[in-house]
Amino acid sequence: MKKSFMAALSFVLCLAIIGSFLSVGFAEETKITTCGEDCEFYPTIIVPGNGQSSVCVTDDSGNFILDDDGNKIQAFPAYFQIGKIIRRVLFPALASLMLQRDIGLSDALADVIDESFGINACDLNGQVVTNVVTEKFPYPYSKCSDYEKTVINNNIPFNKYPTALPDDHIYYFEYNSMGNHIGFANELYDYIQMVRAQTGHDKVNLVPLSQGASVTSAMLEYRPEIMDQLHKVIFVVPALKGSTLFGDVFTGRVSFLNTDYLYNGFLSDMRLMDESTARLIEILLRILPDEVISASLDKGVRHLMENTMIRSTSMWALVPPEDYPAAAEKYLSSPEMANIKAQTDRYYQAQLHLENNIQALLDKGVQVFDIAEYNYPLINIGERWNEMNGDFILDLSSTSMGAYAANCGETLPEGYEQKNTHCADETHNHISPDRVVDASAGLLPDTTFYFEGQRHDLTQHNSIILKLAMRLIADDEITDVYSSPEFPQFLSGRNVQELLPLLNTAKALQAEGKSNASIDAAAADAQAVLDNNLATGDEVAACEKALREYLVKAGAAEEEKTPKDATTLRNISAYLYENYGTNGFSEMPLLFIRNLIAKCLGVFKG
Ligand SMILES: [Zn+2]
Numbered sequence: 001m002k003k004s005f006m007a008a009l010s011f012v013l014c015l016a017i018i019g020s021f022l023s024v025g026f027a028e029e030t031k032i033t034t035c036g037e038d039c040e041f042y043p044t045i046i047v048p049g050n051g052q053s054s055v056c057v058t059d060d061s062g063n064f065i066l067d068d069d070g071n072k073i074q075a076f077p078a079y080f081q082i083g084k085i086i087r088r089v090l091f092p093a094l095a096s097l098m099l100q101r102d103i104g105l106s107d108a109l110a111d112v113i114d115e116s117f118g119i120n121a122c123d124l125n126g127q128v129v130t131n132v133v134t135e136k137f138p139y140p141y142s143k144c145s146d147y148e149k150t151v152i153n154n155n156i157p158f159n160k161y162p163t164a165l166p167d168d169h170i171y172y173f174e175y176n177s178m179g180n181h182i183g184f185a186n187e188l189y190d191y192i193q194m195v196r197a198q199t200g201h202d203k204v205n206l207v208p209l210s211q212g213a214s215v216t217s218a219m220l221e222y223r224p225e226i227m228d229q230l231h232k233v234i235f236v237v238p239a240l241k242g243s244t245l246f247g248d249v250f251t252g253r254v255s256f257l258n259t260d261y262l263y264n265g266f267l268s269d270m271r272l273m274d275e276s277t278a279r280l281i282e283i284l285l286r287i288l289p290d291e292v293i294s295a296s297l298d299k300g301v302r303h304l305m306e307n308t309m310i311r312s313t314s315m316w317a318l319v320p321p322e323d324y325p326a327a328a329e330k331y332l333s334s335p336e337m338a339n340i341k342a343q344t345d346r347y348y349q350a351q352l353h354l355e356n357n358i359q360a361l362l363d364k365g366v367q368v369f370d371i372a373e374y375n376y377p378l379i380n381i382g383e384r385w386n387e388m389n390g391d392f393i394l395d396l397s398s399t400s401m402g403a404y405a406a407n408c409g410e411t412l413p414e415g416y417e418q419k420n421t422h423c424a425d426e427t428h429n430h431i432s433p434d435r436v437v438d439a440s441a442g443l444l445p446d447t448t449f450y451f452e453g454q455r456h457d458l459t460q461h462n463s464i465i466l467k468l469a470m471r472l473i474a475d476d477e478i479t480d481v482y483s484s485p486e487f488p489q490f491l492s493g494r495n496v497q498e499l500l501p502l503l504n505t506a507k508a509l510q511a512e513g514k515s516n517a518s519i520d521a522a523a524a525d526a527q528a529v530l531d532n533n534l535a536t537g538d539e540v541a542a543c544e545k546a547l548r549e550y551l552v553k554a555g556a557a558e559e560e561k562t563p564k565d566a567t568t569l570r571n572i573s574a575y576l577y578e579n580y581g582t583n584g585f586s587e588m589p590l591l592f593i594r595n596l597i598a599k600c601l602g603v604f605k606g
């Protein structure tokens with residue numbers, strides 16, 4: 001995710017998203033491709049994940065609002081109007097700082113959250129009513145404009161991974177991650193009809209990513225007749241049974257509302273900034289009394305939940321079935337929420353029927369593949385973040401349809417035998433080489449691939465996941481995890497976001513005759529590691545480091561920023577927490593004196 005810190009923080013604040021759904025009729029019925037009856041391919045529809053569609057802010061007349069660079073402003077995860085925010089917060093912030101009390105600061109921040117995230121708020125029927133427009137692509141990739149191709153590639157970099165599948169057979173289904181979930185399931189159904197009409201093919205492939213899997217799962221439940229029109233479904237890190245992160249947030253278990261955690265480790269556990277930055281912010285929070293910080297966070301979360309999140313049926317679809325009844329009781333039991341609840345209850349049923357619906361697909365002869373990621377603890381927004389294996393955003397049990405796994409950093413117990421819940425072949429070994437995952441307990445043990453140490457929101461930078469998905473959509477040569485030694489069941493996480501441009505720089509130097517032996521060798525190593533699906537993430541990182549070093553020496557690349565040593569700031573923050581708990585700076589002298597007096601009294605009594 002290419003997010004600024006502000007965007008990341010807002011994401012963190014509660015994973016908001018937007019709502020709007022355009023009732024586009026996908027009217028395009030004319031045949032676009034000329035592939036003919038005996039075409040060897042299947043048209044493939046990508047159903048992207050959370051925030052991977054272009055949902056733009058408009059004015060009251062429906063015109064796009066542009067930023068200073070002339071780009072359409074995206075409504076995900078929020079619409080931050082900096083000038084307005086400053087005007088609303090500045091005075092209460094200064095007054096609260098000076099008087100060390102909550103002089104309207106928590107209310108001002110709650111207003112800012114309502115205003116910014118409110119761009120994604122739905123009405124009490126779960127429909128988008130704000131000024132946003134979801135851009136739609138009712139034609140194949142080959143017919144997309146350059147702008148539209150950029151939108152798609154910014155989310156999923158197809159252009160870096162050529163496939164045999166012609167680009168008039170690739171479609172990208174856009175939807176608003178915060179919008180109406182049942183509406184999207186129906187739109188996806190209609191979109192499939194459009195693709196069939198445009199291509200002349202009876203059946204299509206679906207590639208649902210992350211949240212896109214919840215839309216697909218809903219469609220399979222509500223419109224099961226679609227199963228006859230599918231050739232293959234390739235789930236990529238699918239949110240099929242929600243996420244404990246959302247389960248926690250929707251049942252009121254938000255970790256940072258516990259100030260003992262907020263002042264002692266929350267920000268560094270989050271892993272979205274380096275530790276020295278996290279510790280510095282942790283210390284600076286004490287510039288206000290903890291009551292003010294607490295009130296602001298409490299109100300902020302409450303406003304975000306009550307005014308935006310709980311009206312989004314798409315957000316509800318990310319709550320795991322185990323948590324849904326309690327969450328619905330907490331937020332949807334009032335009469336005014338009845339229309340939302342009727343819709344979220346339906347999707348709860350879809351979650352409960354998931355295994356049956358997948359089995360029905362298989363019974364129809366549809367090939368179903370899955371790509372899951374593990375050994376990356378969930379982001380620590382929810383209280384149960386480190387209780388199960390996951391990929392930073394989703395639980396492994398959700399993305400793998402039930403695989404059994406040790407927690408992150410642990411291994412299955414000595415002498416553990418695979419459960420074989422869903423694998424009948426005794427010769428299969430479904431335990432990961434690192435002894436963390438038992439894939440035989442997942443619904444699709446022979447067609448689910450696992451990537452170790454891969455972070456969910458950086459999936460698009462794992463070249464092997466992209467290569468695997470492209471192979472699966474291009475032809476039917478890979479039928480299971482035993483088909484190709486290049487794609488075994490267990491693979492490694494990696495991030496080639498930096499390595500690819502470095503390698504391009506090296507190639508450019510070589511073309512200009514400005515390279516040297518060290519760069520040539522490092523570039524060759526980098527290419528080899530990129531071509532080797534079985535290389536580990538650490539090996540990729542080592543090649544990147546070496547290549548960068550030689551390019552920096554040649555003046556062709558910038559040195560990597562090394563994180564500052566966090567020891568001093570960590571010690572200061574720990575000292576403050578141990579001695580002053582969660583109190584602000586202004587409360588410290590008094591406490592200090594009080595402690596001193598207590599100590600003296602203790603001495604006298606003794
Ligand atoms: Zn065709």
Ligand SMILES: [Zn+2]
Nearest residue numbers: 423428445446
């Ligand atoms: Zn098996």
